[in-house]
Structures are given as structure tokens and as C-alpha cells.
Amino acid sequence: MDLRLKPLTFDESKLDGLSRELVVSHRDNNYAGAVRRLGAIRERLGELDWGSAPSFVINGLKREELIAANSACLHELYFDALGGDGVLPSCGLSVALMRDFGSVDQWHAEFTALAKAMGGGSGWAILAWSSREGRLVTHWAADHAHLLAGATPVLALDMYEHAYHMDFGADAAFYVDVFMKNIRWDAVYRRYGAAVAGDAVPLGVGIGAVDPSTARVIDVRRAEDFAAASDMLAGASWYDPAQLDRWTGEVDVTQPVFVYCLKGLDIGRSTALSLRARGFDVRYLSGGIEAWKAAGKPLQAAAVPS
Ligand SMILES: [Fe+2]
Structure with missing residues (x-):
């Protein structure tokens, strides 16, 4: 089954410091492009004779399938986190950030420094729930296929130039600060809660x-x-x-x-x-x-x- 394009969950003309043109271009060219690419790749895979296909064809298609699928999923995570005021209320997620990073401010400093360090390159800055470590972690991802094993991303900040160049030129650091001001934390909290709930099933009494x-x-x-x-x-x-x-x-x-x-x-x-x-x-x-x-x-x- 192919992924279906998800609509934006916010008014793209009302973000604080991110233009409608940038967001629409990002959605239509990069997110929708990944979804279309995934559909085309899976069509080719569906036609493949797995017994006789050359290994380079199988390797190439499966590699591209992973890249397209992850690009689509990470873009959905990115857009799903936009449309808020960037203020994290006191809740289970703020408790977890304090527990795992010392304070919410310390997590913010670490996450934004990671993202800014990726400026001029490409990839994703990610906040994820690690099932293995029983904690939230931030991690670097050089590309769409570069995720942490055993972890569920709950917040993804797109550091590819297409995510900011139209509005910010090469000023990736300013883009990172503007993104943080637009986070819709209730959406991130829901994803975090779902990740924790899934892991905790055997522990409830x-x-x-x-x-x-x-x-x-x-x-x-x-x-x-x-x-x-x-x-x-x-x-x-x-x-x-x-x-x-x-x-x-x-x-x-x-x-x-x-x-x-x-x-x-x-x-x-x-x-x-x-x-x-x-x-x-x-x-x-x-x-x-x-x-x-x-x-x-x-x-x-x-x-x-x-
Ligand atoms: Fe993107």
C-alpha cells in the first residue's frame, strides 16, 4: 500500500516568521515529491521478478524506497509540529525533558545547537523516545535514512536548505529559532504519549x-x-x-x-x-x-x- 498525502493541520498563512510560499513549496515539492516517489518505487518493486532481478536493481530500489518512505514520514512529523505558539506547558512531556536533560531550557539549548550545527549541510535534528534507554534523546540524522534504532521520533526539524532558504537565505540559525517559536507542543506530546504507551503495555497493573x-x-x-x-x-x-x-x-x-x-x-x-x-x-x-x-x-x- 502506498502512503497517501496528509493535509496540513494548520493555516499555512499564519505561521510566525515562516512564509506561506516557503511552507507550500516545501509541502508540494519535497513532501509530496517523496510520497509520489515512494508510490513509483513500490510500483516497480511490485513488478519485480525477485528470483531473477539483478542484485543492483534490488539494492537500488529498496534503498530508494527506504529514503522516500522516511522522507515522507519525517516531513509529516515536521509539518504536524507546526502551527503553535512554541510554548511548552507543564505536562508529562516537560517532566520527561527535565528528567532526561536536566531542564526544558537545557534540552532546548541542546536541540537548537544540534540543528544549527547542521546549517549549511542537510539532514534532520530529531527528538525521539528511545525504548532501549527508556528516555528521550536528541539525535543527528544526516539524511532521511539515518534514524536511531529502537527509537520513535516525536519531533523532527528539517535542516535541508529547501526548508528555509527561500525565507532565510543561508541563515539557518535564524530559521531554527523561528521553527521553535511555531511548535505546536500538544501534537508533540501526543506522539510522545503514544510512544510511551506502546512500550509500557507489559508494565501496567x-x-x-x-x-x-x-x-x-x-x-x-x-x-x-x-x-x-x-x-x-x-x-x-x-x-x-x-x-x-x-x-x-x-x-x-x-x-x-x-x-x-x-x-x-x-x-x-x-x-x-x-x-x-x-x-x-x-x-x-x-x-x-x-x-x-x-x-x-x-x-x-x-x-x-x-
Ligand atoms: Fe524537507
Whole structure:
């Protein structure tokens, strides 16, 4: 099956500092071109006699298929992230960026420096969820076929000259800053949440599986949510999910761990995946403390570990 062209999800005439002409040219020539190329390549592949085709034909078509498919997918990721105000609200994604890069500002500095370092060349600057490492990573991609194994891209910044030259000339650094001002973070957050949810499927448990007498129970609600809370699971300790590296040394890695957040969505899942990558036998509570309360299970007064 061939990819179908996806429409833009924003008004291309209303981006801040990116002209309609640039965006339309980029979509029609580069994104749509990749989709058309992919269709033509797959047509050729469908006609191939695999038993007799020369290896150079097979190599060439499969190489070009990968390049065209990745170009199409990365361009969709690029355009899907545009149309916002560039302001990342406090959410599970900001918690993960703080956890994995020290702060959102530090991640921003790293990501934009990576992209600017690619100016004058070509490729993609990518933010991806690494299943292997249980964390977000930024990585360099020299071309469309150059992605990190075991990782799901959630934000892709196009550093090919066609993405900026019409508006910015050779000033790739200015283009990077303008792109960041137009990010629609809710779209990036959705992609991040989906990547984490897919990985976390085997780690989710129901309320009946949580027994504080046999496992360490850790509350990983966001700091602001915990500060506003009056109660927590009986026997639990709160640790800031944005500061994972600071507290994992205090937790016995040989003891099973249950983590829970407010609703049992991306923060609990992502924390569990990060702990698993650090060697912990960990599960997260499906439904979070809201489900626990609804089931009438025991609570205690909320208290930060001394
Ligand atoms: Fe592009």
C-alpha cells in the first residue's frame, strides 16, 4: 500500500516568521515529491521478478524506497509540529525533558545547537523516545535514512536548505529559532504519549496487584500536583519524576517497585520505563491514584520523604 498525502493541520498563512510560499513549496515539492516517489518505487518493486532481478536493481530500489518512505514520514512529523505558539506547558512531556536533560531550557539549548550545527549541510535534528534507554534523546540524522534504532521520533526539524532558504537565505540559525517559536507542543506530546504507551503495555497493573508489604510503592505525581494533594497511597513515598537520577540511588534495586501518578498515563508509564532501563523490576498503577481512591483503597496523609 502506498502512503497517501496528509493535509496540513494548520493555516499555512499564519505561521510566525515562516512564509506561506516557503511552507507550500516545501509541502508540494519535497513532501509530496517523496510520497509520489515512494508510490513509483513500490510500483516497480511490485513488478519485480525477485528470483531473477539483478542484485543492483534490488539494492537500488529498496534503498530508494527506504529514503522516500522516511522522507515522507519525517516531513509529516515536521509539518504536524507546526502551527503553535512554541510554548511548552507543564505536562508529562516537560517532566520527561527535565528528567532526561536536566531542564526544558537545557534540552532546548541542546536541540537548537544540534540543528544549527547542521546549517549549511542537510539532514534532520530529531527528538525521539528511545525504548532501549527508556528516555528521550536528541539525535543527528544526516539524511532521511539515518534514524536511531529502537527509537520513535516525536519531533523532527528539517535542516535541508529547501526548508528555509527561500525565507532565510543561508541563515539557518535564524530559521531554527523561528521553527521553535511555531511548535505546536500538544501534537508533540501526543506522539510522545503514544510512544510511551506502546512500550509500557507489559508494565501496567491493576489496583489489586499493588501490595506495599511486598514492594516499594513510589508516588511520582508531578511536583505541583503532589504539593496540592492531601493524601497518597498508604505506605508510599513521593519522589519527583523530573529528578529521577537524584533519587534512584535511594531505592533498593533488588526490591520490586510500583509507581503511580495521578491518572496512570504518561508520567507513571514513562517513569516505569526509565526505571526498568536502570535495572528495576517495576510496574505502574493503571488509573493512578484517582482509580485507587475510587476503589476505596487505603490512603495516608501526603508527606515528602525526610
Ligand atoms: Fe524537507
